[in-house]
Amino acid sequence: xxxxxxxxxxxxxxxxxxxxxxxxxSITAHLASCDECRKARQQLESIQxxxxxxxLAEAQQIEFLPFWRGVQLRIGxxxxxxxQALQRARATxxxxxxxxxxxxxxAVLLVILSLESYIPGWREGRNSFASVESIxxxxxxxxxxxxxxxxxxxxxxxxxxxxxxxTAEEPAKSAPAF
Amino acid sequence: xxxxxxxxNQLRLFSLVLTLAAxxxxxxxxxxxxxxxxxxTILAExxxxxxxxxxxxMEQQLKPLKYRSYRLLxxxxxxxxxxxxxxxxxxxxRSLTVAPQDFQxxxxxxxxxxxxxxxxxxxTTVKIPNKGNFILGGPPHEGGVLVLSISATAQ
Amino acid sequence: MxxxxxxxxxxxxxxxxxxxxxxxxxxxxxxxxxETFLRxxxxxxxxxxxSSFYTWVYRIAVNLAIDAQRRQKRNxxxxxxxxxxxxxxxxETARDPFADVHDRELxxxxxxxxxxxxxxxxxxxxxxxIEGLSYKDIGEILGCSEGTVxxxxxxxxxxxxxxxxxxx
Numbered sequence: 001x002x003x004x005x006x007x008x009x010x011x012x013x014x015x016x017x018x019x020x021x022x023x024x025x026s027i028t029a030h031l032a033s034c035d036e037c038r039k040a041r042q043q044l045e046s047i048q049x050x051x052x053x054x055x056l057a058e059a060q061q062i063e064f065l066p067f068w069r070g071v072q073l074r075i076g077x078x079x080x081x082x083x084q085a086l087q088r089a090r091a092t093x094x095x096x097x098x099x100x101x102x103x104x105x106x107a108v109l110l111v112i113l114s115l116e117s118y119i120p121g122w123r124e125g126r127n128s129f130a131s132v133e134s135i136x137x138x139x140x141x142x143x144x145x146x147x148x149x150x151x152x153x154x155x156x157x158x159x160x161x162x163x164x165x166x167t168a169e170e171p172a173k174s175a176p177a178f
Numbered sequence: 179x180x181x182x183x184x185x186x187n188q189l190r191l192f193s194l195v196l197t198l199a200a201x202x203x204x205x206x207x208x209x210x211x212x213x214x215x216x217x218x219t220i221l222a223e224x225x226x227x228x229x230x231x232x233x234x235x236m237e238q239q240l241k242p243l244k245y246r247s248y249r250l251l252x253x254x255x256x257x258x259x260x261x262x263x264x265x266x267x268x269x270x271x272r273s274l275t276v277a278p279q280d281f282q283x284x285x286x287x288x289x290x291x292x293x294x295x296x297x298x299x300x301x302t303t304v305k306i307p308n309k310g311n312f313i314l315g316g317p318p319h320e321g322g323v324l325v326l327s328i329s330a331t332a333q
Numbered sequence: 334m335x336x337x338x339x340x341x342x343x344x345x346x347x348x349x350x351x352x353x354x355x356x357x358x359x360x361x362x363x364x365x366x367x368e369t370f371l372r373x374x375x376x377x378x379x380x381x382x383x384s385s386f387y388t389w390v391y392r393i394a395v396n397l398a399i400d401a402q403r404r405q406k407r408n409x410x411x412x413x414x415x416x417x418x419x420x421x422x423x424x425e426t427a428r429d430p431f432a433d434v435h436d437r438e439l440x441x442x443x444x445x446x447x448x449x450x451x452x453x454x455x456x457x458x459x460x461x462x463i464e465g466l467s468y469k470d471i472g473e474i475l476g477c478s479e480g481t482v483x484x485x486x487x488x489x490x491x492x493x494x495x496x497x498x499x500x501x
Contacts, residue, residue, distance in 0.1 A: 012490050013483055016461060018468050043494050043501040048462045050436070050443055051354070055463055058359070059350040067345050067367065068338060074371040099189035106196045130312035133287065133303040142300065150238035157292075157300060157316030 007031075008040050015044060129153050210332035212259045213278040213286055217266045218329075219251045222315070223322025236327065239313060243325065251324075257333065270319045271295045274326065284308045286330045292317070308332050337377065341370050344387060347464065348394050354459030355398040357448055365401050369394040385470075391460065392474045399452045439500040446496040454489040457482055 007030050013019050014027045031038050093101070130153035132144055141158035220233065222245035232250040233240065240248050251269055258264035258278055266274040272294045279287035285305045292299040292314065304312050311329030318324075348369055353362040372393050373380075380389055447455060453475070460471045468479040468486075475482070494501070 009487060012487055016468070016486075018479075018483065040494070043498070044490055046439075046501055047443065047490065047493050047497065050440055051447070051458070051462045054440055054444070055350045055354050055459075058353055059346040062346055062349050062363070062366075064342050064345060067349075067363075068341055070363075070367045071341060071370045071374070074367055075374055100192070102189060103192040103196050106193065106200065110196070110200050128307055128310070130304050130306040130310060133305055134301075135303075136301040138298055138300065140299070147239065147242050149242070152239045152311070152313055153304070153306075154243075154313040154315065155300070155302060155304075157314070159316070159318060 004030075004034060004037050007034070007037050011037065011041050012044060015041070015048075210260055210278075210281050210286075212257050212262075212333045213281075213288075214255060214331040214333055215258050215264050215266075215276045215278075215288075216253065216255050216311075216327075216329045216331075217268075217274060217276075218253045218327040219268055220325040220327065221249045221251050221319060221322050222325050223247055223249075223320075225321065239311075239327070240325065243315065245322070248325070268292070268317075268326065269324065270317065272299070272317065272324075274314075274328075276328065276330075278330065279303065281308075281332055286332055288328070288330055290314065290328060292326075304328075306330060337374055340373075340386065340390075344390055345370070347387070348390060350463050351391060351459055352394055352398045354447070354463060355395070355452065355455050356401055357444065361401055362398075365397050366394070369397055372397070388466075388470050388473050391464075391466075392476075395456050395460075395474055399456070402452050439497065442497055442500055443493070446493050449496075450489055450492065454485050454492075457485045458489045458493075461486060 007027055010019065010023065010027055011031075014024055019027070031041060128151045129146055132153065132155065135142060135144070135155065137157065143154075143156040143158070145154040145156060146152070147154065218233075218236075220230075220236075220240070222240070222243055224246045226247045228247040228249065229237070230249045232253075233248055236248075254266050256264040256266070256276075258276060260278050260281075263275055263277045266276070268274050272292060273296075275291045275293070277289040279289055281287075285307055287303060287305045289301075289303050291301045294317070299317070300314070302314075306312055306329070309329070309331045311327050313325060313327055315325040316323055345366065349362060349366040352365045352369070353359065356362045356365065369390065373390050376393075380386070447458065450458065456475055457471055460466050460474065466474070468482040471482045472479050
């Protein structure tokens with residue numbers, strides 16, 4: 001025979017129909033003969049009944065159409081294109097993603113700026129030619145030439161015909177035929 | 179290390195590391211501590227129709243000079259300190275002095291002097307792209323002319 | 334949208350009842366109930382049918398209500414004030430005037446006693462009392478085991494009995 005304390009702890013579950021058959025039968029039998037436990041059962045039932053009727057009465061005052069209009073309003077409001085875009089942006093640019101977006105951008109920028117070091121001639125145009133800042137040929141004739149195809153700057157010294165320098169075998173061809 | 183589980187902290191650390199790396203790379207590039215200078219001394223002549231295989235890769239630069247043959251006489255590398263001077267022996271009693279001046283926009287300014295028997299033949303300051311070159315030619319030698327390819331790489 | 338309207342029609346009062354039981358404030362409960370259906374509308378695509386629709390909706394409702402409770406700054410007496418209109422309306426239909434007074438006092442104290450429970454204990458009492466949901470369903474809604482539901486219910490009922498013993 002279970003004691004009343006034990007029984008009262010199970011009355012709630014018994015009322016809820018959550019006990020197995022054997023346990024349920026044992027409580028039913030006890031309640032038939034115990035006033036105190038029967039009183040406990042009645043109290044629980046009253047609490048449930050009053051709570052249910054109170055809230056039910058309140059809920060029955062909620063008419064469907066005004067409630068539905070409120071829901072529609074929320075649905076309509078939240079799906080404006082601006083709100084959608086904002087929500088998508090918030091979902092995409094979370095802090096954890098942004099945490100990597102910034103350094104990733106810096107890395108990309110660095111790679112672009114460093115490209116020239118690793119890919120010679122990456123930047124086309126005048127920059128790939130050597131530029132002559134100053135020149136002093138000590139009175140000799142000098143030609144400054146640019147080969148467009150190879151992007152090469154050529155400084156060509158002409159022979160000093162008055163000096164003691166060696167002369168080429170074919171003087172006519174000692175200068176490049178530009 | 180628990181601090182680094184926090185994404186904002188990860189962002190801060192990563193950004194800091196990247197910024198320092200960028201600054202270091204940028205600083206290294208702006209102020210190279212030395213320049214690797216390479217001088218290729220080439221003899222261009224019209225006695226034959228030979229192209230030295232050792233000059234592979236330079237055809238586009240040399241062929242327009244319209245000589246029939248090109249032969250590599252010597253190639254010399256020197257690591258010249260920034261603001262320092264490198265001297266290269268050139269056939270025919272000549273000498274080439276190269277002095278890196280500055281480095282900006284990935285271009286190296288070189289002060290170049292060619293002397294012959296200790297007398298200056300030409301002084302020039304040329305800005306070349308990093309790892310690029312320019313040609314200095316014309317001094318006669320052994321029936322042909324010398325063509326000097328002067329290239330530089332910032333270190 | 335038409336089928337969703339039908340779902341709202343079927344469940345809106347039940348959802349409101351559960352939320353009112355948790356929030357004790359009519360206006361807040363109405364707002365949270367409407368928000369519940371907005372969320373359900375948005376997430377309807379992700380409802381896989383693993384649980385029944387009503388336990389899925391109640392889960393949304395209970396979570397929103399618990400969040401709202403944490404934000405609620407009004408004191409518990411507001412609940413009694415907002416419920417006064419309901420109690421008065423109910424009294425008009427009662428026959429025994431003494432029973433009216435007794436019931437009104439019991440209701441007021443019941444509501445106060447429920448309000449003193451934690452959100453989790455309130456949730457189990459309301460879901461069980463109003464909906465008669467099984468412990469399994471309640472556990473699914475609240476994200477806890479059946480054993481936890483049972484023990485929370487037992488605790489909540491014991492507290493209510495102790496506070497209301499003079500009226501019961």
